[in-house]
Amino acid sequence: MARKNLLQGLMDGAGDKKTGEGADASAKPVTTPRYAKGAIGAVSQSIQELKARSVIEVDPRMVDAAGVADRLEEDDADHAALVESIREYGQQVPVLLRPNPNYPERYQVVYGRRRLRAIKELGLQVKALIRDLDDRALILAQGQENTARKDLTFIERANFARQMRDDGYERKVIGDALHVDKTVISRMLSVADVIPVDLIEAIGPAPSVGRDRWLALKDAMDRTGASSTEAVALIDPEMGSDHRFKALLESLEARLKKPKAAPKIEAATVADVDGNTLATAKWAGGKMTMVMQADGGFDRWLADNLKEIHRTWKSETGE
Template sequence: MVMADNRRLGRGLAALLGDMAEPDTGSDRGGAKRVPIEFVRANPRNPRRSFAEADLADLAQSVREKGIVQPILVRPARGMPNVFEIIAGERRWRAAQRAGLHEVPVLVQDVTDKEALELAIIENVQRTDLNALEEAYGYEQLIAEFGYTQQDLGQVIGKSRSHVANTLRLLKLPERVKDYVREGRLTAGHARALVGAADPEGLAARIVEEGMTVRDAEALAQAPKAVEPAKAEKARREKDADTKALEKSLSDLLGLAVAIEHKDGGAGEVRIRYRTLEQLDEVCRRLRD
């Protein structure tokens, strides 16, 4: 059954990868063997798509000094004798190329496409090597190609179903917002706050520009929902030129966004938006002067 197979793979990852904490010394250990580096190929289905140059440079330096500590997990390449396709460990392979290694240690596993993709996702997720979008695309592959449910995925990778669901929701974001995530300018928490927002691109740009926390981003994304669209539109229509001029005057004076809302009976409220406690202190100081 699929579910039993999923559980087996989830529990068996450590055994497949091996617990090899010692530097590579050239001898075969734990089923690992050395193969010429040119006989190892990248996996086009690898969920991991981005490899930071600085990280690769640091790892390449470590490889020069200590070798590859943990063998690369591979499987035989179809129709290519003595050639292997990477399941997990592409970053180590790329670093080994930069370091000028002629051979790399590998662990060979004869697995199906589905099992290879499962292992690649599990290995990367457990090491937090994937960014949130890469993780989401990996989940989407398993669902589209192998009929997984979100509950199945949660059991395979050791995450909750809600984690899987929230990660998949990131794929609904506009490409510009996804770019922020890929570039590391937005975290998964920031991005999740923008799913379903009225203007995710505009909000994302503001979050990045102002360096907002995830909590700030959530408050920003939810703010438009606090007022019903019809009421908000009515308030905008009723704001006359004098009120707008007064808002601008106060904003110029304080250096902060100011909103004036009139209510029935001549009452109303003035809202001043600040981003730091220092800005609030400055407002208080000006009011006391």
Template sequence: EALQRLGRPVKAIVKHLSDEQLVVAQGRENLERRDLSFIERALFAARLEDHGFARSALTAALAVHKGNLSTMITVARSVPEELIVAIGPAPKVGRPRWEQLAELLPKTGDRWRQAIVSPGFDALESDSRFARALKALSPRQAKKTKQVIKSDTGAPLVQIVQGKDRLQFTIEEKSAPAFGSYLIEQLPEIYAAFRRRADV
């Protein structure tokens, strides 16, 4: 516009680009303008493939190898776009954690929907939203119960921790120095007595 007012001519080079060339140029421009996160690049690639662009064009646009592009598209297709949009770019979250999230989704039904509408979710920054969603989908750890067996004087003898698949005994050697050795010696007989009782 300024050159128009001055009445000065300007030289311009006009290039006719194919759709694929345009995508490559746009992708490189986006990469140069800002550092796109893994999921932003993955979603960009998946959307372009949905519009019929060849993967050769996408590898050029995103400057990635074919194998990496395949992984990106697989993750983008495995995670609902609604969830990706709700989480946002998550700049500190790389491929391994997105793959972890994608693997959990088929096992957890619509639990992710509950996560993105949970109180305070929208107020979190993007990386924290990802962390909350991942936590909501992760297997819940079974609570361990703890019991302490004490002597007549109140000194702790044995600490028993009951987990989901394990029962753990910790013997306080200071309170009963020889008790651990005695218990180890008696375990075969104790187990045999248990088996006899179970057979009754």
């Protein structure tokens, strides 16, 4: 009997002492059950932690997009290789999901988008870890997972930083997500803020292109007066991303190096009364140049009387 009472007190708090001999037995004091903080509470907490660490299978059609766009384009060859790998060996690494805050029965992907796409194409269930993450934690997890892979290009990271900044995240949060300091973030944003998004998307990830060459592209656009629309029109989508960037930059730089059209030159020979060449005259660039031999004194006379000759011309022409 004593053991029964002991267990009853453990579970419902009845073992708490009464406040006095005359206390009403039906008026139980409001207390926190001991198991909430004791051994049973620890077991309950451990179960929740195990659930958070356990891998479950989810229908990929129940998973929605979330976070910010990290990749500018998908490589078809890489995607095909991933599909074949999962087809042959199965999904080796789980994706990370969170419950969709707007539709509790659905999920949002935190990271593992490429795996999710491949598994959906194969018609399989996706192996996933589920975490309750707010938007800030989601962005941090996405950015840190991308940084750990070290396969996002400079412009993809810069575009990622720009989207976070535009969504209202502070520089420190952006730095934590990308695992870089504020100086590097400033360099990334210096490019993402001057290269139009539509042009970045048209060029793609450009793995071999760093900050200085992206800024060189912007400088070439400014110097040639080329708009984003004009630049996009110069891109051949059949080329690889690196080649698209190179071809565009070379095209714009060629415009800068294009020589100016030579001025139109008119020439004439002036003969004296005997039919001999007296002088040659050339007109170019709004100027006239006359060359004559300095002998016989006519050259001096012409120079001395040029003012009077000009006056006579104005009188005769009404100028």
